Amino acid sequence: MKVFAFGASGSDTSINQKLAVFAANKLPCSTPIELSTLEADDFDLPLFTSQKEQELEQSTGSKAHPKAQALLDKIQAADVVIVSFAEHNGNYSAAFKNLFDWASRIEQKIFQNKPTLLLSTSPGGRGGKSALEIAEKSLPRFGAAVVGSLSIPSFHEAFNENMSMLRNDELSYRMDELLKTLSSHAS
Numbered sequence: 464m465k466v467f468a469f470g471a472s473g474s475d476t477s478i479n480q481k482l483a484v485f486a487a488n489k490l491p492c493s494t495p496i497e498l499s500t501l502e503a504d505d506f507d508l509p510l511f512t513s514q515k516e517q518e519l520e521q522s523t524g525s526k527a528h529p530k531a532q533a534l535l536d537k538i539q540a541a542d543v544v545i546v547s548f549a550e551h552n553g554n555y556s557a558a559f560k561n562l563f564d565w566a567s568r569i570e571q572k573i574f575q576n577k578p579t580l581l582l583s584t585s586p587g588g589r590g591g592k593s594a595l596e597i598a599e600k601s602l603p604r605f606g607a608a609v610v611g612s613l614s615i616p617s618f619h620e621a622f623n624e625n626m627s628m629l630r631n632d633e634l635s636y637r638m639d640e641l642l643k644t645l646s647s648h649a650s
């Protein structure tokens with residue numbers, strides 16, 4: 464199964480990247496998992512403005528920023544998508560929102576009808592739930608076939624030492640059930 468899992472964060476120490484990869488590696492699957500992801504550098508593109516877009520078109524002949532196209536290509540190649548949202552001031556991280564804005568100028572249905580699991584985590588007790596709620600409401604309009612969502616509060620206390628399992632039984636059970644559902648939707 465081809466899995467595209469990434470933290471919606473521009474940080475190179477992203478806890479949401481860790482959570483997305485944790486979830487991908489737990490997907491129940493009879494074939495090996497082929498994992499693709501995003502690195503911090505993949506979020507490093509100019510702040511979107513129509514002027515920046517025009518400059519890009521004038522210099523390259525295309526409005527498609529290569530890093531936004533790379534995001535779309537990774538989604539297109541995947542059977543399933545896992546995104547874990549960093550929360551900044553109750554919202555998406557600016558890094559993710561900017562990449563998302565550039566990508567939406569190429570293809571409005573960014574998620575291309577792929578089965579998608581939405582996660583979030585933060586060091587605090589709400590686990591990035593506000594950003595997750597924004598994603599739950601809006602991403603179906605951008606082509607995400609959302610199979611479910613889960614936030615993990617208090618990231619730094621949530622896992623065992625080698626990050627092989629969630630300490631909380633209920634969260635662990637809900638994660639496993641969501642991953643079963645996601646796997647069952649893989650094409």
Ligand SMILES: Cc1cc2nc3c(=O)[nH]c(=O)nc-3n(C[C@H](O)[C@H](O)[C@H](O)COP(=O)(O)O)c2cc1C
Nearest residue numbers: 472474477478479549550551552553585586587591
């Ligand atoms: C500018 C800024 C705003 C933040 N706002 C929130 C917030 O609203 N809610 C929250 O739970 N954590 C907030 N945090 C803490 C982040 O959850 C924490 O930095 C987390 O590590 C971000 O996820 P990441 O490591 O995947 O980038 C904020 C952090 C920064 C730097």
